[in-house]
Amino acid sequence: MAKPIAPIPHKDGIAPSFVGLPQGDWPLVLDFLIVRFPHVAAADIRGRLLRGEVVDEAGTPYAVDSPYRAGTVLWYYRPQPEPLTVPFTETILYQDEILLVVDKPHFLPVTPVGRYALENLQTRLRQRLDNPEITTLHRLDKETAGVILFCQQPAHRHAYHALFESRQVQKTYEAIAGFRRDLVLPYVHHSRIENRDDAFTVQEVAGAPNSETAIELIEQRGEYAHYRLAPHTGRKHQLRVHLAGLGIPIVNDAWYPELMPDKGNDFSSPLQLLARTIEFIDPVTGEARQFSSQRALAWPEPSTMS
Structure with missing residues (x-):
C-alpha cells in the first residue's frame, strides 16, 4: 500500500504521522486511539482531540465524539521530547536544484531521533531552505563531522541511492587515534562485523570478512597519529570498530572499545573522526563531483601526549 498523501504540512521540518483505521467495533475514534496507544494516557488523547490536533484525510479535525469509520486514515503530529540544542552550525558547501552538499558539525544527528527530533541536520536544512522534501542520501554518525549529501527533489533520490548501493562513491575519512609502532602502514583491515545482541554497538567476530578499510598514516605525534581512512564497505560504525579492534581507538570515542555513559549536554570532547572527501x-548530470570538508580535527592536549 502506498503512503497516503498528508492533508497537513510538515511542522518544524517534521512530517506528520498517520494511522489507518482497521475493521473493528469501536464506537468512537477516541475509543480506538486509547486502545491503539496504550502508553499514552486517555486524558492526553482526549485533550488532543479537543484541541483539534488529530485530523482526517481532508484535514478536518476529529472531535471527542467523532464516530469510528473503518478504512479511513487519521493524521497527527507526534509529541516531541524535550529538545537538546547542539551549539554548532552546519556549512553548505554546494547547492543546486537537485543536490545539496553539507559540512556537518560533530554531535548533530543527520535525521530526527529522540531528543534530536527537531535538532538535527535534515530538519535544520528543511527550515533554512524552506524545502520539506530535502532528504539525506547516506548515513553519517551523530558523533562524526564532515561531508554529507542531501537530495532536494524526491524524483532523483533513487538515482543517487543507486550509486551508494553499487559502491560507485569514493569516500575518505580522517581520524586522530592511538599509534602502534608495530603496525605497518599503509594497511588494509578486513573483518566480520555483526550487531551485538545487548547493545546498539557492533563487534568484530570470527568468520568471513564483510568489511574493509584502507588505513594510511598522515602524521604521528607521540602516542597518537593522524590517519586517512578509506572504507571499501559501509558497515555500521565500521571505522570506529576497526581502529578500536587494532588497539588504536579514535580519540574521544565513547562507544569503542568500551561503551561509556551518555555524554548528554557535554560537547567538550568530540569524536576525532571526520568525513573528509566524497x-x-x-547520475543526473554526468559530471564528476568532488567535495571536501573544511573542518579540522584536534590533537589531544599536550599534557596527555608523550
Missing part, C-alpha cells in the same frame, strides 16, 4: 559521477 567523489562520484553525478
Whole structure:
C-alpha cells in the first residue's frame, strides 16, 4: 500500500504521522486511539482531540465524539521530547536544484531521533531552505563531522541511492587515534562485523570478512597519529570498530572499545573522526563531483601526549 498523501504540512521540518483505521467495533475514534496507544494516557488523547490536533484525510479535525469509520486514515503530529540544542552550525558547501552538499558539525544527528527530533541536520536544512522534501542520501554518525549529501527533489533520490548501493562513491575519512609502532602502514583491515545482541554497538567476530578499510598514516605525534581512512564497505560504525579492534581507538570515542555513559549536554570532547572527501559521477548530470570538508580535527592536549 502506498503512503497516503498528508492533508497537513510538515511542522518544524517534521512530517506528520498517520494511522489507518482497521475493521473493528469501536464506537468512537477516541475509543480506538486509547486502545491503539496504550502508553499514552486517555486524558492526553482526549485533550488532543479537543484541541483539534488529530485530523482526517481532508484535514478536518476529529472531535471527542467523532464516530469510528473503518478504512479511513487519521493524521497527527507526534509529541516531541524535550529538545537538546547542539551549539554548532552546519556549512553548505554546494547547492543546486537537485543536490545539496553539507559540512556537518560533530554531535548533530543527520535525521530526527529522540531528543534530536527537531535538532538535527535534515530538519535544520528543511527550515533554512524552506524545502520539506530535502532528504539525506547516506548515513553519517551523530558523533562524526564532515561531508554529507542531501537530495532536494524526491524524483532523483533513487538515482543517487543507486550509486551508494553499487559502491560507485569514493569516500575518505580522517581520524586522530592511538599509534602502534608495530603496525605497518599503509594497511588494509578486513573483518566480520555483526550487531551485538545487548547493545546498539557492533563487534568484530570470527568468520568471513564483510568489511574493509584502507588505513594510511598522515602524521604521528607521540602516542597518537593522524590517519586517512578509506572504507571499501559501509558497515555500521565500521571505522570506529576497526581502529578500536587494532588497539588504536579514535580519540574521544565513547562507544569503542568500551561503551561509556551518555555524554548528554557535554560537547567538550568530540569524536576525532571526520568525513573528509566524497567523489562520484553525478547520475543526473554526468559530471564528476568532488567535495571536501573544511573542518579540522584536534590533537589531544599536550599534557596527555608523550
